[in-house]
Amino acid sequence: MNVTSTPESDEETSRSGSWLVDGGLPSPSYELPSKGDVYPVEPNEDEVWRFPVLDPDWGQVEDDEPSGFRSHTLSMLVNDAPGVLNRVTGVFARRGYNIQSLAVGPAEKPGISRITTVVPGTDESIKKLLTQILKVIDVLKVQDLTHIPFAERELVLIKIAASSKERRDILDVAAIFRAKTVDLSDHSITLEMTGDLEKAAALQRLLQQYGIVEVARTGRVALVRESGVNTKYLGTQELVNKFI
Amino acid sequence: MALTMSQAFCGHASSSQISYIVSVASQVTISGEQHCGKCFFSAVPCVPRDFHGTWNPRYISIEKPQFRFRCALKDPAESNFFTATANVQTLELPLAPEKGAFKSRFADDEPRKGSDILVEALEREGVTDVFAYPGGASMEIHQALTRSNTIRNVLCRHEQGEVFAAEGYARASGKVGVCIATSGPGATNLVTGLADALLDSTPIVAITGQVPRRMIGTDAFQETPIVEVTRSITKHNYLILNIEDIPRVIREAFFLAASGRPGPVLVDIPKDVQQQMSIPDWGQPMKLHGYLERLPKPPLFSQLEQIIRLIVGSRRPVIYCGGGCMNSSKELREFVDLTGIPVTTTFMGLGVFPSSDDRCLRMLGMHGTVYANYSVDKADLLLAFGVRFDDRVTGKLETFASRASIVHIDLDPAEIGKNKQPHVSLCADVQLALQGINHLIKSQNLSFDFSAWMKELNEQKTKWPLSYPQDEDFISPQEAIEVLYDVTQGNAIIATGVGQHQMWAAQWFKYDKPRQWLSSGGLGSMGFGLPAALGAAVTNPGVPVVDIDGDGSFLMNVQELATICVEQLPVKIMILNNQHLGMVVQWEDRFYKGNRAHTYLGDPRNEEAIFPDFLKMAEGCKIPSARVKRKSDLRSAIELMLETPGPYLLDVIVPHQEHVLPMIPSGGSFNDIITEGDGRRIY
Numbered sequence: 070m071n072v073t074s075t076p077e078s079d080e081e082t083s084r085s086g087s088w089l090v091d092g093g094l095p096s097p098s099y100e101l102p103s104k105g106d107v108y109p110v111e112p113n114e115d116e117v118w119r120f121p122v123l124d125p126d127w128g129q130v131e132d133d134e135p136s137g138f139r140s141h142t143l144s145m146l147v148n149d150a151p152g153v154l155n156r157v158t159g160v161f162a163r164r165g166y167n168i169q170s171l172a173v174g175p176a177e178k179p180g181i182s183r184i185t186t187v188v189p190g191t192d193e194s195i196k197k198l199l200t201q202i203l204k205v206i207d208v209l210k211v212q213d214l215t216h217i218p219f220a221e222r223e224l225v226l227i228k229i230a231a232s233s234k235e236r237r238d239i240l241d242v243a244a245i246f247r248a249k250t251v252d253l254s255d256h257s258i259t260l261e262m263t264g265d266l267e268k269a270a271a272l273q274r275l276l277q278q279y280g281i282v283e284v285a286r287t288g289r290v291a292l293v294r295e296s297g298v299n300t301k302y303l304g305t306q307e308l309v310n311k312f313i
Numbered sequence: 314m315a316l317t318m319s320q321a322f323c324g325h326a327s328s329s330q331i332s333y334i335v336s337v338a339s340q341v342t343i344s345g346e347q348h349c350g351k352c353f354f355s356a357v358p359c360v361p362r363d364f365h366g367t368w369n370p371r372y373i374s375i376e377k378p379q380f381r382f383r384c385a386l387k388d389p390a391e392s393n394f395f396t397a398t399a400n401v402q403t404l405e406l407p408l409a410p411e412k413g414a415f416k417s418r419f420a421d422d423e424p425r426k427g428s429d430i431l432v433e434a435l436e437r438e439g440v441t442d443v444f445a446y447p448g449g450a451s452m453e454i455h456q457a458l459t460r461s462n463t464i465r466n467v468l469c470r471h472e473q474g475e476v477f478a479a480e481g482y483a484r485a486s487g488k489v490g491v492c493i494a495t496s497g498p499g500a501t502n503l504v505t506g507l508a509d510a511l512l513d514s515t516p517i518v519a520i521t522g523q524v525p526r527r528m529i530g531t532d533a534f535q536e537t538p539i540v541e542v543t544r545s546i547t548k549h550n551y552l553i554l555n556i557e558d559i560p561r562v563i564r565e566a567f568f569l570a571a572s573g574r575p576g577p578v579l580v581d582i583p584k585d586v587q588q589q590m591s592i593p594d595w596g597q598p599m600k601l602h603g604y605l606e607r608l609p610k611p612p613l614f615s616q617l618e619q620i621i622r623l624i625v626g627s628r629r630p631v632i633y634c635g636g637g638c639m640n641s642s643k644e645l646r647e648f649v650d651l652t653g654i655p656v657t658t659t660f661m662g663l664g665v666f667p668s669s670d671d672r673c674l675r676m677l678g679m680h681g682t683v684y685a686n687y688s689v690d691k692a693d694l695l696l697a698f699g700v701r702f703d704d705r706v707t708g709k710l711e712t713f714a715s716r717a718s719i720v721h722i723d724l725d726p727a728e729i730g731k732n733k734q735p736h737v738s739l740c741a742d743v744q745l746a747l748q749g750i751n752h753l754i755k756s757q758n759l760s761f762d763f764s765a766w767m768k769e770l771n772e773q774k775t776k777w778p779l780s781y782p783q784d785e786d787f788i789s790p791q792e793a794i795e796v797l798y799d800v801t802q803g804n805a806i807i808a809t810g811v812g813q814h815q816m817w818a819a820q821w822f823k824y825d826k827p828r829q830w831l832s833s834g835g836l837g838s839m840g841f842g843l844p845a846a847l848g849a850a851v852t853n854p855g856v857p858v859v860d861i862d863g864d865g866s867f868l869m870n871v872q873e874l875a876t877i878c879v880e881q882l883p884v885k886i887m888i889l890n891n892q893h894l895g896m897v898v899q900w901e902d903r904f905y906k907g908n909r910a911h912t913y914l915g916d917p918r919n920e921e922a923i924f925p926d927f928l929k930m931a932e933g934c935k936i937p938s939a940r941v942k943r944k945s946d947l948r949s950a951i952e953l954m955l956e957t958p959g960p961y962l963l964d965v966i967v968p969h970q971e972h973v974l975p976m977i978p979s980g981g982s983f984n985d986i987i988t989e990g991d992g993r994r995i996y
Contacts, residue, residue, distance in 0.1 A: 108980075148603075152552075156544060163545050200727035206549045206569065209603040 170288030434563035448495020450522030476506025481848025497535030512835025516575035548576030627694035636661030637699020644747035664824035683777035712982035810866020813895035840869030891969035
């Protein structure tokens with residue numbers, strides 16, 4: 070296929086079917102001869118950018134996608150030194166991985182920090198990412214928590230536009246979610262809520278109708294469950310039936 | 314520098330100097346008389362044996378490997394094997410140098426400048442040559458270097474030249490190359506070299522000056538945040554903010570550069586730290602616990618048995634080896650002698666297996682030989698040792714070695730499974746793995762017969778040899794390299810720039826020993842040839858150092874002509890001058906219908922004359938030079954070049970219509986291989 074634009078192909082736009090000229094996507098059966106240094110853009114190449122980073126729900130990514138693309142929770146221990154966070158996030162950027170959330174803080178031993186991050190990807194791509202992170206000298210340990218039972222929490226501060234009329238309803242919702250009021254003014258309420266992803270997403274969805282002014286989320290922090298109990302399955306019908 | 318060990322890994326006590334077989338790093342050479350002599354496995358993986366300096370690796374705590382092994386006694390008097398139980402002592406490594414072995418210029422309690430501490434730290438690492446260019450922020454270091462008695466400075470005329478020279482030094486000698494630059498523009502000129510060292514896994518330590526600490530972050534004069542800039546292109550980097558850290562950081566820097574998968578390390582030292590007075594503590598331990606734990610362990614026999622079983626069951630095996638085998642040449646040759654498996658090397662691995670051997674299939678990949686690519690395409694077992702399945706080698710990943718089971722042995726765990734998923738993988742040093750495999754094969758008395766496969770490959774060799782169209786009058790560039798090989802008998806260190814001349818130098822010069830071939834592989838940076846050749850010449854290799862360069866690549870670091878003249882380094886420069894940017898011209902011919910887009914390097918107003926005149930440039934730097942245009946003059950010109958003592962420049966005029974063949978276009982498979990044609994046809 071001639072990929073340079075010559076006068077002949079310009080004339081024969083409708084007949085040539087050259088995908089460069091009419092701007093359409095190549096048909097699936099189109100086979101690019103490898104006699105060129107051409108890298109055609111495939112329609113569904115960039116999965117990573119499909120999922121918006123700031124979407125409060127991430128609900129789509131949590132479920133089991135057929136391609137195996139889901140959010141992975143990674144927990145790593147690093148030396149507490151200036152620039153370490155930059156080194157680690159530099160690996161993500163260099164290798165083309167997206168960070169959905171990032172939480173850093175001191176770990177159990179002094180001089181060591183724990184970084185908890187949520188990264189979308191397939192199992193294989195995350196495995197490759199882990200080997201790359203392990204190359205960073207200051208990293209001590211990396212663990213992918215996604216497939217083992219882990220406890221995860223997140224702190225959310227939500228500022229909702231609320232006049233005195235809506236205040237009662239909002240405070241009711243807050244009471245149900247066990248969220249605390251941290252600030253009150255004549256036109257807004259700021260709520261603080263701690264919980265896992267589903268709780269945070271549910272609260273935000275419910276409060277959306279009142280008008281959310283600002284949201285500040287800390288990002289997921291997670292630790293492995295020593296008990297080995299995966300609470301996700303605790304609420305299913307089978308288990309309930311077992312105990313009846 | 315051999316290190317003493319009280320008791321070797323296998324439990325054999327020996328009073329002689331033992332250096333354990335350690336892997337990877339640039340320094341390792343195993344010589345029989347220097348290790349235990351009784352067994353071959355080492356305790357300390359991936360730590361350079363010849364790690365400069367006074368540290369005593371006697372103690373390192375590692376987990377006990379869970380295997381027992383037979384130990385073949387090398388003493389011919391003992392004719393029977395004995396089984397040594399691997400009650401491996403946990404050896405403790407104190408990560409701190411032993412006191413008393415190094416004679417310092419200063420008294421123990423004498424305070425001295427930070428720059429003197431830095432220079433002494435370099436001396437303790439065994440550094441003898443540095444490539445440094447002075448500037449405001451690194452002046453103190455240069456003053457301290459003048460006070461040093463053992464370190465010699467080679468003043469290259471551009472920081473890019475000095476970092477490439479440090480690379481050439483490291484690649485040719487196996488030691489860590491050191492370059493020093495000033496802050497700001499000096500440091501940013503090192504960037505290309507650091508990226509090149511990272512992609513080709515070359516051990517270098519770059520030391521840069523920095524503005525005083527209180528001025529960092531204020532956009533001071535000649536300030537660049539070089540640590541931030543080079544974060545992703547170095548293996549690790551340091552900004553020294555405390556003078557007490559200098560000894561520890563330099564030790565860590567050299568250790569990181571040389572151990573595991575080697576790479577560049579940058580150390581940034583602010584000027585006020587260089588000028589501060591202090592008494593150094595040389596006994597500080599390194600703080601690299603995570604890294605040391607993650608260094609790959611020696612391979613287990615069970616893993617090696619698995620590989621041997623695969624070899625036994627295969628009928629068409631091929632060894633695909635590369636830069637990771639640089640220290641395993643001897644073991645690889647023994648392995649091929651035991652098994653008879655044909656070997657194909659990557660670009661970085663040229664010389665690891667002697668190219669003049671019958672079983673060597675030369676280079677594979679985009680510009681590799683047809684028979685090498687054929688062998689990989691048709692193989693049923695691909696033994697990948699010290700390679701990373703780079704796209705220049707594999708082309709289309711799905712069709713690369715599609716019929717083969719892949720065995721991948723590499724030191725870097727991130728490379729295993731990165732591009733191509735292997736069926737059996739082993740993250741260990743290739744040298745240790747091959748030693749183990751050789752030992753197992755010998756102890757089990759296995760014999761292999763791949764003669765049918767070799768016959769098939771020899772047929773392909775005769776059917777598709779490397780060839781080029783001969784001309785009566787003009788010098789073919791391939792021929793120039795062939796004549797050079799003939800005259801030197803293959804005993805030369807070849808450095809190249811990047812482009813067509815580089816590919817021809819890889820194809821037409823036969824490399825029989827490792828560390829003979831210095832070329833920018835992963836990054837492919839032009840201008841690599843001359844500085845790398847001068848770095849190699851600094852190591853005093855004893856063989857001629859020839860820089861086969863192109864006119865484009867040579868012009869990029871032409872200022873180093875001044876360096877080789879002043880230092881009288883015997884670098885022979887052979888420029889294959891076709892007045893064009895050859896490789897880009899080739900791609901324009903093949904894929905862009907010959908449309909020349911800024912690839913003519915001559916003077917368009919006078920296309921007849923050779924422009925620029927490299928002879929005049931050499932004359933300006935007092936370097937003897939000559940130009941050769943006719944085939945009949947070629948051999949005598951090359952002989953004159955090699956006989957003349959000191960630096961020499963030979964300008965070989967070649968036609969620009971030549972193409973590097975064979976060629977597999979990028980992203981192509983073996984079936985897309987192009988074996989014919991040149992720039993005289995329109996595609």
